[in-house]
Amino acid sequence: MWKGRDVISIRDFKKEDIEHVLKTAERLERELKDEGALKYAGGKILATLFFEPSTRTRLSFESAMHRLGGSVIGFSEASSTSVKKGESLRDTIKTVEQYSDVIVIRHPEEGAARLAAEVADIPVINAGDGSNQHPTQTLLDLYTIKRTFGRIDGLKIGLLGDLKYGRTVHSLSEALTHYDVELYLISPELLRMPKHIVEELRDKGVKIYETSDLESVIPELDVLYATRIQKERFPDEQEYLKVKGSYVITLDLLKNAKESLKIMHPLPRVDEIHPSVDASKHAIYFRQVFSGVPVRMALLGLTLGVVE
């Protein structure tokens, strides 16, 4: 059922699909630790097509494929390819699938991964299509929460920062509707979560609290998921600086937090989290980075049909 399947949008995932990926990732993480290199994807080739640069996502997919015993071909920016000569995405995909067994694509246009999946006979995994979807980020976020707390149900999760434009928080909150969680939406007035998303979340039974006051909700939270606030979103510099200052996570701010509060961030960060927080028991954002590998191993293995 997983063999040959595409991973395009978190919308396509039922709860049991998410759970299966998380379980498989956990198993592979354990096997990797016990046995070192794995051999599941021996002889298989992953093509990474990055029409737009990305360090983390591309490296972790490549690392995942190598850890599974497979190999990798691809490019990391469109300027070095025939796309520059005007080749269509369709033709690029049709060509690359002759060389590989699975494709990972990042592309600046929304819907590019969906189109690639329609064109290709081999599985396609979306590593980001414009401002639309980045499903493997969401899955690794869920995996990080699950590995840390042993569960997702029952948690109080704060989403912080740019909730209006942030693709990561939109997908994550959508995925969290499958679980019994309470969501604290913490953002400046200007960057609140779009109304239609809030309504959709409420319709699906998620308890939602919206606030702009980070400090006052800190004591409630089990997870604080921070995201970057971009300067471009603000009409003037002063407004930006004012807002930015009130959403920096410092050790001082965390004084009233639960012992068990965990802080996540999709990275790269600018100055949303003070570096002094890194060494605290609250910080799990580098562990979150690590999660990218087992989760992507699971997705590669499942879609290739080399793991169950």
Add this chain to the structure above:
Amino acid sequence: MSELKVTAIKEGTVIDHIPAGKGLKVIQILKLDKLNGGALLLAANVHSKKLGKKDIVKIEGRFLSEEEVNKIALIAPSATVNIVREYKVAEKFQVEIPSEIVGILRCANPNCVSNHEYTTPKFYVISKEPLKVRCHYCERTMEEKEILANL
């Protein structure tokens, strides 16, 4: 029956029960301004028992494809299509918004892959009233105003 007398056609299509004000839009999207010689009649702001006021479009010598009927459904969900033969209504049906809209609508998102690559645009209807669709490719939603502008 006076309305009928003035505008009777021998063969063709009558699109009835169009919400008042939408008749011209129906003519536009069916590209009826480039007609093949037959008469085109628009009765605007006609009294209607069901709608209060309605528009009617009558097209002589032309019948509609399924795609065209689906387009009408998006603009005028209340419309009925009457097929006229030998001056009589030979067939009548109510238009219906399909659950998937294929090929007849462009995506309003300029950065959508469907506006850059060879694709058949496709949308899922997530609400009929008010009309709201989601692009199969970029997953953005469009509401009535944007939909009408992109037919």
